[in-house]
Amino acid sequence: MEALFPFPKPTHFSSTTNLLTPPKPTFASSTKVRMSLQENGPSVAVVGVTGAVGQEFLSVLSDRNFPYRSIKMLASKRSAGRRFTFEEKEHVIEELTPESFDGVDIALFSAGGSISREFGPIAVERGTIVVDNSSAFRMDENVPLVIPEVNPEAMDHIKLGMGKGALIANPNCSTIICLVAATPLHRRAKVLRMVVSTYQAASGAGAAAMEELELQTREVLEGRSPTCKIFNQQYAFNLFSHNASVLSNGYNEEEMKMVKETRKIWNDKDVKITATCIRVPVMRAHAESVNLQFEKPLDEDTARDILKNAPGVVVIDDRASNHFPTPLEVSNKDDVAVGRIRRDLSQDGNLGLDIFVCGDQVRKGAALNAIQIAEMLL
Ligand SMILES: NC(=O)c1ccc[n+]([C@@H]2O[C@H](COP(=O)([O-])OP(=O)(O)OC[C@H]3O[C@@H](n4cnc5c(N)ncnc54)[C@H](OP(=O)(O)O)[C@@H]3O)[C@@H](O)[C@H]2O)c1
Numbered sequence: 001m002e003a004l005f006p007f008p009k010p011t012h013f014s015s016t017t018n019l020l021t022p023p024k025p026t027f028a029s030s031t032k033v034r035m036s037l038q039e040n041g042p043s044v045a046v047v048g049v050t051g052a053v054g055q056e057f058l059s060v061l062s063d064r065n066f067p068y069r070s071i072k073m074l075a076s077k078r079s080a081g082r083r084f085t086f087e088e089k090e091h092v093i094e095e096l097t098p099e100s101f102d103g104v105d106i107a108l109f110s111a112g113g114s115i116s117r118e119f120g121p122i123a124v125e126r127g128t129i130v131v132d133n134s135s136a137f138r139m140d141e142n143v144p145l146v147i148p149e150v151n152p153e154a155m156d157h158i159k160l161g162m163g164k165g166a167l168i169a170n171p172n173c174s175t176i177i178c179l180v181a182a183t184p185l186h187r188r189a190k191v192l193r194m195v196v197s198t199y200q201a202a203s204g205a206g207a208a209a210m211e212e213l214e215l216q217t218r219e220v221l222e223g224r225s226p227t228c229k230i231f232n233q234q235y236a237f238n239l240f241s242h243n244a245s246v247l248s249n250g251y252n253e254e255e256m257k258m259v260k261e262t263r264k265i266w267n268d269k270d271v272k273i274t275a276t277c278i279r280v281p282v283m284r285a286h287a288e289s290v291n292l293q294f295e296k297p298l299d300e301d302t303a304r305d306i307l308k309n310a311p312g313v314v315v316i317d318d319r320a321s322n323h324f325p326t327p328l329e330v331s332n333k334d335d336v337a338v339g340r341i342r343r344d345l346s347q348d349g350n351l352g353l354d355i356f357v358c359g360d361q362v363r364k365g366a367a368l369n370a371i372q373i374a375e376m377l378l
Contacts, residue, residue, distance in 0.1 A: 036087060041067030042160055042378070045104045045128070047096055047119065048111030049073040050082075052207045053133055056367035057108050058086055066371060067378070074100050075111070101126040105160055106374050109133055110366065124165035129158060129377055131168050131370045138169040138261060145169045145264050147176050148372040149312045150183045154265075160377045168373055171265060172257040173365025174198050174277065178288055179265060180336040180364065181357045184310035185303055186266065189294035193272040196258055199280040199287040200242060201327060203362050205230060213281055235281055242277035252277060285327035286361045289340075289354070297350035300343050307338050307355075312364070317341050325358035333360055334368055 044061075048054040054075070061068070071086070073093045080095040094100060096115070101107060101123040109116050109132040116136040123130050137143040144154035146168055158166045170176070178196055185191070202213040209230045216226035216236035226234045231243055244253035251259075255275040262273050280287075308315050316325045317339040324339035336359035344352030359365060 036061060036065050036068055037089075038067040039069055041069045042105035043070045043072075043103055044068040044374075045072040045074055045100060045107040047074045047100075047107055047109045047115070049093060050075045050079045050207075051110055052203050052210065052362055053110035053366040055207075056362045057110065057371065060363065060367045060371045062087055064371060064375070066374065072100060072104065098122045098126075101128045104128045106131065106377060108367075108370055108374065110370075120167055124167055127163075127165045129160065129166050129168065131170060131373050133170045133366050133370060135172065135257060136169075137167050138171060138257075139264065140167075140169075143167045143169050145171050145261060146373050147171060147179055147183075147265060147369060148376060149310075150179050151265050151267075152376060155373065155376060158377065170366065170370045170373065171261045172254070173204055173359075173361035174200065174254065174275075174286055174288060175258050175261040175265070176365045176369055177286055177336050177357055177359035177361060178258065178290055179262060180312045180359065181307065181310075181338045181355060182290060182292060183266070184306045184313070185292060185294075185298060185353065188302075188306055189296040189298035191266075191271055191292050192295050193293040194262070194274075195291040196273070196275040197289045198242075198254075198275065198277045199239075199282070199289075199327075200254075200277060201280070201282040201284050201286055201361065202235070203284040204286060204365075205243065205279075209235075210283055213283060217281075231279070235279065237281065239278055239280045242279055244277070251275075282327045284331045284360060284362060285358055286365065287325070287327055288357045290357055291344060292353045292355070293344075293347060294351050294353070298353060299350045300341055300353065303353055303355075304341050307341065312336055313338055315339065315341070324356055327358055330358045330360050332363065334364060335359075336364060 046057050073091045074096045075093050077095045079093045082093045107123050107128045107130045113134040113136040116132045116134040120130050138145050146155050202209045212230045219226045220236050242252050242254040246252045254277040258275040259273045307313050314335040314337050316337045325337035330337050338357050340356035342354050344354050
């Protein structure tokens with residue numbers, strides 16, 4: 001696949017423990033043979049194909065040999081007509097219109113909330129199952145909000161071939177990364193309270209934000225003033241509170257997504273959650289410090305064993321060599337890495353744990369999670 005913009009290409013595949021993940025292909029992506037095109041597969045549309053998540057959709061579809069009989073590449077009018085090669089076949093990007101969904105079984109949406117709000121219902125009306133990456137429908141009580149490792153049962157009633165369309169929402173990227181790690185511990189000891197601090201990468205704000213970070217880094221190193229178009233302040237060599245709008249309660253929207261989405265996914269209205277979300281000048285992959293308070297005691301060795309066996313999790317927790325998860329190490333990987341697993345000294349009786357989590361939010365936080373959902377529809 002040729003990237004449509006300068007975007008780090010996958011360099012290696014995860015040795016994943018994720019039970020939902022089929023074995024990885026052994027050939028390099030550059031010499032990949034087309035295996036996903038299958039007559040009996042669904043027809044697929046990728047909405048927002050030129051974006052950071054859209055490009056990752058293509059990588060993940062290919063890496064996982066997701067079966068499809070046809071694939072439509074959709075974006076805005078600006079991109080319509082551009083050509084590129086995917087799985088040895090030339091594709092032309094089409095402008096997204098209501099007719100785009102005629103005959104489409106599964107649509108993977110990543111073109112922002114307003115596009116999802118406008119075109120999601122149109123697609124569903126035409127019989128398409130939409131897996132949406134935006135926040136548009138996440139808190140709609142009729143729309144399942146799914147992390148396959150955490151709550152696959154929420155979408156049990158939706159299958160391809162059921163004769164009608166449906167919406168399924170992908171949670172926010174920070175929520176996915178946090179809950180892939182926290183849920184196995186929650187299942188054992190029940191989380192009563194969770195305190196999350198995030199260190200979020202540029203790629204979470206899309207392709208243009210990555211380009212701005214790269215440009216600013218060059219500008220600052222050359223002694224020039226940085227171009228601030230996507231963010232309203234210097235990003236290179238800096239960090240700042242997440243760029244989402246700040247609400248009247250003082251939390252920003254990104255933080256409130258973590259609070260509300262976790263309650264929906266865990267089906268627990270009472271769990272106490274607080275979050276502080278920060279943008280850091282990292283190109284790709286989010287990091288999160290997570291403090292957990294449990295109802296039942298859970299010691300750190302048991303927690304480490306639980307995490308080692310958890311789907312979608314890899315433990316990197318080497319105290320002797322001070323080696324713990326980093327955004328670079330998880331970039332382009334499927335698994336969420338967990339380390340710094342330790343008893344919270346401020347809580348008695350093994351009722352608290354601290355963990356540090358890193359995950360590629362374009363991949364597991366968006367494209368991979370959505371395609372795992374699509375796989376469950378087959
Ligand atoms: N980046 C992440 O890590 C991440 C994680 C989770 C969820 N998400 C969500 O995924 C969505 C996309 O994020 P992104 O980071 O991939 O953004 P992005 O890199 O800015 O890409 C946006 C995509 O939307 C398309 N688009 C914009 N206006 C359109 C229109 N009128 N009709 C059709 N397509 C249109 C763009 O096409 P053109 O190139 O033609 O403009 C582009 O393909 C957002 O809702 C975001 O919140 C992102």
